[in-house]
Amino acid sequence: MNARLKRLGSEFVVNSDDVANRVRKIMVEVLDLPRSPDDIGFEISLYSPQIQLDSLHLLQLLVAVEEEFGGRIDDEDVMDADLRTVGDLVALVRQHIAAEETA
Amino acid sequence: MKALRNQYLLHADDVPTHWYNILADVDVPTTDVRRARSAAAERETGLLAPNIPLSMYRSSVGKDRFVEIPRQVREHYQRWRPTPLFRAHALEQALDTPAHLYYKFEGTNGAGSHKLNSALAQAYFYKNAGVRELTTGTGAGQWGTALAMAAQAFDLDCTAFMVRCSFDQKPYRRVMMELHGARVVPSPSPVTSTGRAVLGSTPDSPGSLAIASSEALEHARSLPGGRYAVGSGENHVLLHQTVIGEEALRQMELAGEFPDVVIAAMGTGSNFAGLAFPFYREKLRSGAATRLVAVEPDACPKLTRGRYAWDYNDVFGTTPMTKMYTLGHTFVPPGMHAGGLRYHGAAPLVSALYERRAIEAVAYGQNAVFEAGTLFARTENLVPAPESAHAVRAAVDEAMRARAERRSTVILFNVSGHGLLDLSAYDQYLAGVLPDHAVSDEQIAASLARLPDADDAGAGS
Numbered sequence: 110m111n112a113r114l115k116r117l118g119s120e121f122v123v124n125s126d127d128v129a130n131r132v133r134k135i136m137v138e139v140l141d142l143p144r145s146p147d148d149i150g151f152e153i154s155l156y157s158p159q160i161q162l163d164s165l166h167l168l169q170l171l172v173a174v175e176e177e178f179g180g181r182i183d184d185e186d187v188m189d190a191d192l193r194t195v196g197d198l199v200a201l202v203r204q205h206i207a208a209e210e211t212a
Numbered sequence: 213m214k215a216l217r218n219q220y221l222l223h224a225d226d227v228p229t230h231w232y233n234i235l236a237d238v239d240v241p242t243t244d245v246r247r248a249r250s251a252a253a254e255r256e257t258g259l260l261a262p263n264i265p266l267s268m269y270r271s272s273v274g275k276d277r278f279v280e281i282p283r284q285v286r287e288h289y290q291r292w293r294p295t296p297l298f299r300a301h302a303l304e305q306a307l308d309t310p311a312h313l314y315y316k317f318e319g320t321n322g323a324g325s326h327k328l329n330s331a332l333a334q335a336y337f338y339k340n341a342g343v344r345e346l347t348t349g350t351g352a353g354q355w356g357t358a359l360a361m362a363a364q365a366f367d368l369d370c371t372a373f374m375v376r377c378s379f380d381q382k383p384y385r386r387v388m389m390e391l392h393g394a395r396v397v398p399s400p401s402p403v404t405s406t407g408r409a410v411l412g413s414t415p416d417s418p419g420s421l422a423i424a425s426s427e428a429l430e431h432a433r434s435l436p437g438g439r440y441a442v443g444s445g446e447n448h449v450l451l452h453q454t455v456i457g458e459e460a461l462r463q464m465e466l467a468g469e470f471p472d473v474v475i476a477a478m479g480t481g482s483n484f485a486g487l488a489f490p491f492y493r494e495k496l497r498s499g500a501a502t503r504l505v506a507v508e509p510d511a512c513p514k515l516t517r518g519r520y521a522w523d524y525n526d527v528f529g530t531t532p533m534t535k536m537y538t539l540g541h542t543f544v545p546p547g548m549h550a551g552g553l554r555y556h557g558a559a560p561l562v563s564a565l566y567e568r569r570a571i572e573a574v575a576y577g578q579n580a581v582f583e584a585g586t587l588f589a590r591t592e593n594l595v596p597a598p599e600s601a602h603a604v605r606a607a608v609d610e611a612m613r614a615r616a617e618r619r620s621t622v623i624l625f626n627v628s629g630h631g632l633l634d635l636s637a638y639d640q641y642l643a644g645v646l647p648d649h650a651v652s653d654e655q656i657a658a659s660l661a662r663l664p665d666a667d668d669a670g671a672g673s
Contacts, residue, residue: 168269184265184341
């Protein structure tokens with residue numbers, strides 16, 4: 110196997126996991142959730158009793174995400190986002206990071 | 213004899229380039245807004261669509277002292293701003309007071325009140341966020357008129373749900389909104405399920421701002437590019453209004469005085485904050501002992517008789533809770549002419565300042581307010597909106613006190629809008645048939661007893 114590709118792949122996984130962990134840590138802090146970030150599965154609905162996100166908390170989360178990762182998330186990306194699960198939120202943050210890197 | 217100078221005017225270039233963010237100077241937490249026990253509507257749609265553009269929200273919770281006003285918004289401001297600051301010489305003479313009375317007049321724009329300051333900013337941010345239609349609930353109609361004009365300016369559609377009794381009693385407000393391209397729907401309406409439910413049980417319901425706002429929210433959620441815009445209370449609205457105080461600071465400098473007391477009417481707090489917050493900053497900087505006074509109606513005394521507690525913003529308890537001075541979200545104030553002051557709670561930022569005793573509050577009955585409004589009209593030749601007449605009343609009392617104590621004092625107050633669409637209220641005052649609405653301790657205690665249990669409402673601490 111191409112070692113270079115393998116290294117790129119493992120870096121990608123590490124970096125992506127890092128983003129997911131940081132997003133979940135922000136969720137615990139901003140929403141004051143009584144659980145560990147590791148216990149928040151990607152498939153959990155943002156509306157579930159465990160998370161109970163509302164639209165105002167979403168904005169608070171995104172401001173915290175901007176502080177953590179830098180840059181500014183585009184208004185339209187947020188308005189158009191179809192956010193249902195924790196995984197969707199992580200994907201939005203990854204999209205933001207990718208946009209910042211290519212900017 | 214040298215002519216007395218009445219006006220202190222600035223040039224279009226002097227329109228502020230930045231709004232003032234008081235969060236830089238007051239340590240108020242912005243993230244401890246509790247979650248609603250039932251953010252039901254959001255769960256039903258299954259879509260977490262923020263109601264506020266992130267760019268507008270971001271600056272309203274940040275710590276940057278000055279927030280740049282977008283160029284397009286400032287250009288719209290320059291169509292009528294800076295607004296004039298007047299020295300009320302005629303009123304001073306009538307009161308035979310040694311006090312110097314100054315007032316900022318925010319009614320010079322087409323919408324007739326300070327509300328346009330935030331409506332234009334909001335329309336700009338919503339437009340940039342891809343929104344196509346703004347909805348709102350309106351009672352007296354000042355906010356609806358301003359939003360209709362702002363939506364027109366930024367090529368957005370606008371639907372205003374207007375409280376049925378105001379819709380019938382204030383046809384000119386409806387016409388104003390329609391003239392500026394808005395669709396005006398009397399509320400309760402058959403357009404929404406909320407409206408249909410109310411009409412089902414009470415076909416001749418006069419409506420309320422709570423119902424109209426709920427309808428506007430529901431309607432916005434049913435539209436692909438729709439959002440619900442609010443005209444007071446939220447941090448971003450207070451932020452936008454600070455152009456009033458920023459201009460007034462410079463105009464007082466032109467007058468060569470600094471106010472000993474700054475006075476504005478208190479509805480939810482945007483016109484008060486707009487004038488008073490920049491003076492709060494200057495107080496901190498200079499150590500001046502200037503008093504900041506919010507004036508509320510006897511009929512809705514949220515600061516003077518309310519409680520600092522967690523409460524909902526709407527009567528149905530569907531919004532996230534905020535910590536504020538409140539009479540309880542189920543409190544229904546008696547009908548009165550200053551419709552813009554009938555909200556049950558005070559803006560969180562104004563509440564936090566009041567709790568720390570950084571500002572003062574007084575309350576007046578309707579006749580006392582119209583008495584001052586009438587005196588103001590007869591001396592200054594300007595009919596103040598009933599809301600603004602509350603500030604006039606407090607300013608007059610401060611000036612009378614100065615006379616009694618034989619001391620000179622400098623008073624600045626905000627005439628947030630004109631009262632030309634409220635002449636029927638003045639007519640009732642002149643005819644001596646204007647009622648005063650007293651609210652009993654029992655009434656307030658009953659609605660405070662229905663405050664939500666904040667610790668039971670979610671995972672917040």
